[in-house]
Amino acid sequence: MTKPRLSLFLAAPRGFCAGVDRATKIVEMALEKWGAPVYVRHEIVHNKFVVDGLRARGAVFVEDLDECPDDRPVIFSAHGVPKAVPAEAERRNLIYVDATCPLVSKVHLEAARHHENGKQMVMIGHKGHPEVIGTMGQLPEGEVLLVETPGDVATLEVRNPEHLAFITQTTLSLDDTAEVVRALQARFPAIEGPHKEDICYATTNRQNAVKQVAPKVQALLVIGAPNSSNSRRLVEVAAAAGCDYAQLIQRATDIDWRALEGCSAIGLTAGASAPDVLVQEVLDAFRERFDLTLEQVVTATEKIEFRIPRIVREPA
Template sequence: MTEKPMPPLKIYLAAPRGFCAGVDRAIKIVEMALEKWGAPVYVRHEIVHNKYVVDELRDKGAIFVEELDECPLDRPVIFSAHGVPKSVPEAAAARQMLYVDATCPLVSKVHIEAERHHANGLQMVMIGHAGHPETIGTMGQLPPGEVLLVETPADVAGLSPRDAGRLAYITQTTLSVDDTLEIVQALNARFPDIIGPHKEDICYATTNRQEAVKAVAPKVDALLVIGAPNSSNSRRLVEVGARAGCAYSQLVQRAVEIDWRALDGITALGITAGASAPQVLIDEVIDAFRTRYDVTVEVVETAQENVEFKVPRVLRESAA
């Protein structure tokens, strides 16, 4: 009996996708710390929002904790790529702990911006998601009450600043470019004197991945975004796909999570990955489709990335 031929499927692979320079650097920091100081090395919060990456580092000797007081004083501690409130390194220094800050340099840039505006007597408005580690870290750079959080254009109407003429705004680096623009327009309409960043706070990687999804979405019946449910930039990619005309978008961490019934009958599929998803998971998902479909892959590239961030000097110095 002849085997039934597999249905054809065209996969449009978004580029750029997956790891960004900040994630790459953060993972490298944990690996180099383990090489330099041996296991265990403690990491405050998930180094990046990806279970596969966290589990791999855990297997190598990293111990993930939520708070500093869960770390022994005699082992190194690393702060995650999302950034931490100023109180965290201050507490680590007070306890004479050896700590390494893996905050993404583009997040640190927003921290510096907030401090500069604060020094000039301005109150900050932060566009971000409440409870996200990056938002907590950025708001924690300044004293309580100095940063007002807005999540939607509607939130702008409810703001009660100290002085409407002395405001500046900053944003979380992993937001939807389009949603943020709407909030910025609402801020400018209500506070005409508000000062914005010289250059968009949303990072290059977030912007590039969203642009690639916009290019893929009109071509496909469904979009798969490989990323973690707690990854802000991955969740934004699902939203961007839906908004750009893709009828069905799905967020999956691994191939085992794919909802095959929802994809029944598709002939064209878009695949992308959030900035903390490694290439191995993208390959795993494509391989899963090859077992069910006669797959052809076309890369849709909208930008090229060649950004690289140095790791902190303490890790570049030899152990001696």
């Protein structure tokens, strides 16, 4: 039986970013150095395949430091943690490794600098996301106000409109964030923004690649986890760029083949916490069903690498 023809446009960059790569390597190296179990506070990155793989090797994922014994190492996830967490780890004399993405740490330092200068912070982000919890937890309660939409800006109560600064979650949609920034600047003309864009290079690059792919295809699949902010934003970006069908999938088994019937061109990308093995798995699934023509749409080349903390690089 002849397979139907299909053009598949593969967005690049896609998949693992430098922060995610660093965080997963930290857990792997910690297991090699100290042996199992190694405890990880929260999912190291938001991807079930990655987390399950590390769990199989001896990583134990917990949501609170109280669940960690005193005699085993603990790793803080790539999303960052409130200041109280490492303080408690030090009080208990725990061995701990901070796997916070350096670009998230940059936002933490930015918030601290504004606080030292007497400014109240406004954070653009999603309530309950671990990165937001970690960033807001860098400063005393009430010093960081959270907004998600331009509507939130309209009802925001601040201490002094002349002494404000804003920061953003690193994994947001560029376009949606721009709307909120415009609302903040319109209501608070004196508000100070970041010297450099808080939304990370990997988020920006993956969104730009999707914007290039979306007009070429009738459907676009994003490999990523439902709790992955940057992956969910890619779905939204694809829809906003004119793609009729944009769907988040975790694995090849999640593909709704009936929804793709009649398509002659499909796009594929992966969120920053999705490993390349899952991309290859999805490509194999397409090759089984279609006479596939593969075309990469490259909008940027990423060469960034982040240094692994010395505590896991040094021998035990």
